[in-house]
Amino acid sequence: MMRWRRLGSVLLLLSLLLPASAGAAKPIAHREVLPNGIVLLVAERPAVPIVFVRAFARAGAVLDPPDRAGLANLTGALLTRGTAKHTGPQLDSAIEFVGGSLSAAAGRDGMTASLAVLKKDLGLGLDLLAEVVLTPTFPAEEVKRKTAQIQAAIKRSEEDPGTVAGRALAKLVFPNHPYGVPVEGTVESVGRLTRDDVVRFHATNVRPDTAIIAVVGAITVDDARREIEARFGGWKAPAEQPATTPPVSLGGPPRTETVEKELTQATIVLGRQAIRQTDPDYFPLAVASYVLGGGSASRLYSRVRDEGGLAYAVFSYVMPARYGASFTVSAQTRTAQVPKVIEIMREELARMTREPVSERELKLAKEYLIGSFPLRLDTSSKVADFVVAVEEQGLGLDYADRYKERVARVTAADVQRVAAKFFVPDSFDRVVVGAPKKP
């Protein structure tokens, strides 16, 4: 067992979308559009004989019908549970016998099937990947089994205060948009899903004209193109247009919610809508968020953790997605200190709107955001996630370099101006998960 000094992994994942890629000289990946519309991205990383493939379809939970929350998630989870040629257990055995892995899951915006395999087993791995994307059979028995598992996982997740807080906050921040609904749905909504729903969702939304396939590792562009075309070249889009989702709309006035649970510690989350990378103010916002709660030298970390001893975890982050973005401030503290921590969060948010950040803070945030990018792209798996994300969000493969330039240009005045728009304490929805106040 290990005890870590800081909560780290979650933030690292979230920040994957922020950073840039190495050097302007060579693009991070080769990009081309195959005749049937698939965007193929290839990054050659020859040193280690492994290959990672991501097959992304724009088939996320945003496309769930209003009374069918969890449909994309169930469909994604079922991709590997049986195809025209193999049962689920046969797929598991085949890929694991060569020490590889094949998995599939849906998120808010899309559904991704992921393959990790030794180079020598790439042919087998791609055969299986193509099967699960193109010819899943969704056996009735498997639908039933997976439905029960998802319902159980939802039930169990009620134990996790962070998950409970996140769900409640999303509902407040995106009241009129699918982003406010949990990707996994609810126990009730998942119970309503049928095999027909799943079959239809897959047939309509998993399609080549909105698909991205990224191949990263010990493979050349030519080999990757040939292998992908051989398996996905004959994939045809359905007649109807791809489904779309409107961008997020503004919610109502900010709201506050308390979820009572028998816990020794309370989880506090403040959230509101923010902006995506396509908005020029995104870059000052990223810097502002870093100064406020981005690292171990941030204002919230200093005041709440280092000086106050009030929390182990305290942080803020911007989370951009395809149809909208959110900005969140979070901390976990002992029940009695909830008012104090909320007060510090509000004070520090307000201070960012009132006065410019110091030169030292600005420099630190910018140098971290720019300087840390090679670390975020140092494995094939991270590169694969990154190139899919920038393509999917329409940022372009040069986003990395633009990000660096944009961040470098941010001034203290920019930070204050953007904070004045997004950090007004009264504009935040708030959720507290924890024990009720003692009378």
Add this chain to the structure above:
Amino acid sequence: MFVLVLLLVLAAGSASAQSAERVLAATLDNGLRVLLQEDHRSPIVSFQMWYRVGSRNETRGTTGIAHFLEHMMFKGTPTYGPGQFARLVEQNGGQDNAFTSQDVTSYYVNIAAGKIDLVIDLESDRMHNLTLDAKDIASEREVVIEERRTRTEDDPGGFLGEEVSSIAFKNHPYGAPIIGWMEEIKRITPAEIRAFYKTYYMPNNAILVAVGDFKAPEVLAKIRAKFGRIPKGATPPPVLAVEPPQNGERRVIVKKHAQLPIVYLGYHVPNQKSPDAFALEMLSTILSEGRASRLYKRLVYERQLALEAGGDYNYFSHDPSLFWFWGTPMPGQTPEAMEKALLAEMEALKSEPVTDEELQRARNQVEATFVFQEDSIHRRAGLLARFELIGSYADKDRFVEGLRAVTAADIQRVARSYFADDKKNVGILLPQP
């Protein structure tokens, strides 16, 4: 459970056939062990300090002190005051973190390769010059308490795991939680933390590992210049506690606010010093690695009895530890049924050899894991350290060969030797509304 899975990944190790030769290994006059490996794929370096101290070095009354000190390592020295470490690392585009386990305390900085001088400076400074101011200790104590609330008090799995360990070990310090008992986190004094630092933080009790885009001889010279100045310390006292044989089943039932029950089973097993360790490691892979693994396939998939189930063994454990089995029953299933099913799987391991397919799959998985881990300099550095801690970084190759040689009969034999019914430690979490 997340933690158990994480360990499995680490234990699966990483080593490609060619990697061991390229390590520049040296021991400084003051005893600091240095392992350097060049990797020029990205302009970055993973710089790691591994101290041979963890919760196993703690005495009664001071549980959690190793982890508490780990937190204090970020609170400054006379040269670099409070908060400076993090500020300097971040300002240079680096990422850092640290963890404490039962056996080691590890610190890493991943950063642009050009910034390695800064890291050498920071790490050599805090090895010897930590301030450990009483006021900082007082405020950090509250942070550690919050961490314990997050990970243990309010986490059913963490809470139960702690209870099972504490009944499984009646003498050895592995029975105490790494983070420490709440009462003792509150009690530990600044003087005790200072003494602990003095006893264990010294060059001759540490391993420095760096993998990345540098020239190893040049970096070694820099390390000599900075770390070489730190005097060698007195050899830390050995841990003398030995866990006596278990003489009967032990069981703890915890009632706690939760949604689903949890069942843990723990059996005392030998560590890597025993020839049985390879078979236990392979057994762990066969039980839990992937969806074709035995416990997932039978209990989660076929019988739909468990939401999750697995087994875990820590090959790298300094002293003999536990082989864990665990399961979370599906709603409507009882912990009794879950325990019975796990025990039945154990009986099956004793009565029937694992199949050729299971064994070959496990071999292939272990070997592939090694190759996959080569992709990350952070993991490569961590694995060099883990093997060095139990003997030598070069033992990685012996590890692969040892695993490859395990037979179905070996696995059956270790299952029979160690999974005796009256030597189990059972923990059950009964959810309360």
